[in-house]
Amino acid sequence: MLTVTEAIAEILCHAERLPPTRAALQESLGLVLAEDAVSDLDSPPFDKALMDGYAVRSADVSSGRARLRVVEEVSAGQVPHCRVGAGEATRIMTGAPVPAGADAVIPVEHTKPSGENASTTDVAIETSPTPAGRNVLKQGESTRKGARVLAAGCQIRPQEIGCLAELGKEAVSVYPRPRVAVLATGDELVPFNQFPGPGQIRNSNEAMLVAQLSRLGAEPVPLGVARDDRADLSSRIAGGLGCDMLILSGGVSAGKLDLVPAVLADVGVRQVFHKVRVKPGQPVWFGVSVRPPPAGAAAEGSRIPHGPGRCCVFGLPGNPVSSMVCCELFVRTAIRRLMGIEPAAPTSWRARLTKDHFNSGNRPTYHPARWEWTESGPLIEPVRWVGSADLSATATANAMALFPEGERMYPAGTMLEVFLL
């Protein structure tokens, strides 16, 4: 049976970044840029005032004190017309172009208007000695025309959206959101908005998986419920294989009606692994389906070929916490790889156990826990949890604490590996 690390390595070996597409700027949040973003102009496009005040010649204010004649007033969005000569200044607002002749801006707080008569307005300046360049951002000082502002491979956050808007990008080349089909399986399932009859339970996994996928940036495609019946399973699975990924919930364990692995084999999905040394989630299944290559394309060898037309397929155990944990560890890794987000594999942190904890298990356990950052460092406290069907325990958790396999007491203060949810 594979370890979690080995299973993740297998997923990374079979899941490939999707080919890039163009997306409208406002649709690109969370996606990865597939091309460098290059500036089409200098930023700022002109020498720009950084303060409200007076644009002056620094030589005139070298002592810090001066009385200058105001020749013009320029606000942001306007262009200056007068050159600032010796003994002159221009009243200027933040963001306005600095007039020719001037090379510094004196903040208005360090000045006093002093009109001598009706026709001239002077300004009295009382400040510290002001060098050239003070409170002026030179043209191109932030970015030069032709410079790379964002590199291909960066994930687009609000600040990247701002940079791309500054570059005038209406649309950008990105790796797209994977379309991910979600298929719950089980004769016992009723839609979550119904009251279950005898022997029935609500289908909570579909809603949870759809939410997990949305949060990861994928586009979920819910396919409803397949009954534990070969024909129903195989027709619904076939419907999902057109997506970039198909996630099944339930039907991968050892029960008589756990038909998912057999039906996946029937419809031509090649198994990469079944079962991982993990608790919860041991029965997890992963495989890849390759749609037939176009006629005339070169035949592939025994290796599952990469490229478009492939669908990564996960069979997650039906127990809700198993489903959730397997989605966090395995599905998330595949989604990030398809979206070009690196590193794709889960990142762990270390935190100090707050109280004694006894763990028993023949597999490493991902125990729902509360992580908290304190002045003395990160702490982790396992929540009360009675097993893989106990989903409500996860609602009080914001992390998973990893306990290695084996039976033992972990004293308070033990440093544990933790995964934030």
Ligand code: AMP
């Ligand atoms: P299975 O993996 O199909 O053997 O299911 C394991 C457990 O998870 C059983 O108790 C199922 O009733 C439960 N289960 C399966 N699918 C779902 C689902 N979609 N929502 C909630 N519980 C489920």
Ligand code: MG
């Ligand atoms: Mg089942």
